[in-house]
Amino acid sequence: METLDFRFDSAPVSHPADPALCGVVGSGNLEILVKAGSESTACQVCIKTAARGFGDTWRAVIGSFAASHAAGGTDIAINDMGATPAVVSLRLAQALAEYQGAA
Amino acid sequence: MKSLIAARHSWFEATARARLAGLLDAGSRHEIMPPATSEASPHLAILDIPGAFDDGVVVGSGQLAGQPVLFAAQEGQFMGGAVGEIHGAKIVGLLRRAMREKPAAVLFLIDSGGVRLHEANAGLIAISEIMRAVLAARAAGIPVLALVGGSCGAFGGMGIVAKLCSAILISEEGRLALSGPEVIETVAGVEEFDSKDRSLVWRVTGGKHRYLMGDCASLVEDDLAAFRLGAIDFLAQWQEPAPSVANLRVTQKVLEDRLAAYASFRDGLQVWAALGIAEPEAVPMLDRDELVALKEGLPT
Numbered sequence: 001m002e003t004l005d006f007r008f009d010s011a012p013v014s015h016p017a018d019p020a021l022c023g024v025v026g027s028g029n030l031e032i033l034v035k036a037g038s039e040s041t042a043c044q045v046c047i048k049t050a051a052r053g054f055g056d057t058w059r060a061v062i063g064s065f066a067a068s069h070a071a072g073g074t075d076i077a078i079n080d081m082g083a084t085p086a087v088v089s090l091r092l093a094q095a096l097a098e099y100q101g102a103a
Numbered sequence: 104m105k106s107l108i109a110a111r112h113s114w115f116e117a118t119a120r121a122r123l124a125g126l127l128d129a130g131s132r133h134e135i136m137p138p139a140t141s142e143a144s145p146h147l148a149i150l151d152i153p154g155a156f157d158d159g160v161v162v163g164s165g166q167l168a169g170q171p172v173l174f175a176a177q178e179g180q181f182m183g184g185a186v187g188e189i190h191g192a193k194i195v196g197l198l199r200r201a202m203r204e205k206p207a208a209v210l211f212l213i214d215s216g217g218v219r220l221h222e223a224n225a226g227l228i229a230i231s232e233i234m235r236a237v238l239a240a241r242a243a244g245i246p247v248l249a250l251v252g253g254s255c256g257a258f259g260g261m262g263i264v265a266k267l268c269s270a271i272l273i274s275e276e277g278r279l280a281l282s283g284p285e286v287i288e289t290v291a292g293v294e295e296f297d298s299k300d301r302s303l304v305w306r307v308t309g310g311k312h313r314y315l316m317g318d319c320a321s322l323v324e325d326d327l328a329a330f331r332l333g334a335i336d337f338l339a340q341w342q343e344p345a346p347s348v349a350n351l352r353v354t355q356k357v358l359e360d361r362l363a364a365y366a367s368f369r370d371g372l373q374v375w376a377a378l379g380i381a382e383p384e385a386v387p388m389l390d391r392d393e394l395v396a397l398k399e400g401l402p403t
Contacts, residue, residue, distance in 0.1 A: 048154075
């Protein structure tokens with residue numbers, strides 16, 4: 001297992017709400033928990049992943065998410081069991097939407 | 104036809120939370136220890152394996168057709184729904200809460216291969232505590248309904264737990280047994296049981312077989328709405344019987360007779376023939392309603 005921590009600047013979320021979870025820690029999948037963070041213009045991400053050595057890929061995927069979404073003011077925790085970058089991107093967008101009450 | 108398929112939402116494929124959303128009255132679900140406040144498994148962390156925020160089980164309260172219920176739903180996609188220490192403690196705590204709050208029922212959405220072997224004794228103890236808590240809740244007059252239709256079925260210790268519940272609601276896709284097919288093959292050889300033969304696995308452990316044998320109270324379609332209706336029917340007519348030695352003796356006699364009648368059989372087909380089914384080979388292709396009609400027409 002590898003633990004990765006990232007912090008990216010991001011525009012503040014529009015409708016912060018209750019903590020939201022999406023996904024399941026299963027093969028090729030991951031779970032993402034979004035809750036309120038301490039900095040309104042940054043998104044804090046902590047990842048625990050079964051696949052070691054993909055730190056650069058995670059940095060690119062999370063960085064692109066933080067740049068293209070208003071995700072500031074969130075604290076995002078991820079448990080991963082080998083999800084591909086495309087799955088991670090989709091789940092991040094889904095989790096953020098649910099956090100803002102789109103469930 | 105197309106709209107019929109679109110209208111169905113598979114229980115088998117759904118996650119634990121999606122099952123709960125389809126099972127309970129809309130908007131009534133309240134999770135106890137939701138992911139943001141629950142603890143992940145310390146044992147998996149020591150083994151350097153990512154855990155799940157809720158340790159693979161969702162517990163809480165809700166309403167079913169307006170009646171208050173408590174629920175525990177195992178997530179089969181996380182480590183085969185296996186029971187670890189925290190996972191088990193959440194279920195035990197819920198069952199003890201049921202004894203205090205007296206809900207109309209506890210709905211136990213089982214989807215598990217049994218003990219989480221990574222957690223060794225802690226997992227074994229967790230399973231035995233769940234068994235004790237199920238029996239204690241039933242002795243206090245709270246019905247515990249097992250709903251089995253997930254990809255992991257109900258195996259190992261969770262197979263026993265399922266049978267300790269007041270009743271089992273199962274789908275054709277559901278499976279129920281003690282040792283899983285791969286365990287049997289590993290221990291006793293492929294001549295004893297071929298775990299790759301999926302048709303055989305379902306003929307021996309699957310929902311249709313369990314329903315025909317009387318192990319499960321009802322058989323439902325693999326559909327969220329069908330599980331909901333089945334659970335509502337159960338709640339409407341079930342009276343938890345007072346525990347008695349006489350009832351235990353009757354059950355024991357039934358099991359002894361069953362062992363004597365079927366122990367030498369190798370396949371569900373043989374059992375179905377012995378039950379008086381004229382065309383046992385047709386059973387796997389019957390739909391749910393046809394199978395229920397077939398069972399109701401059998402000699403008792």
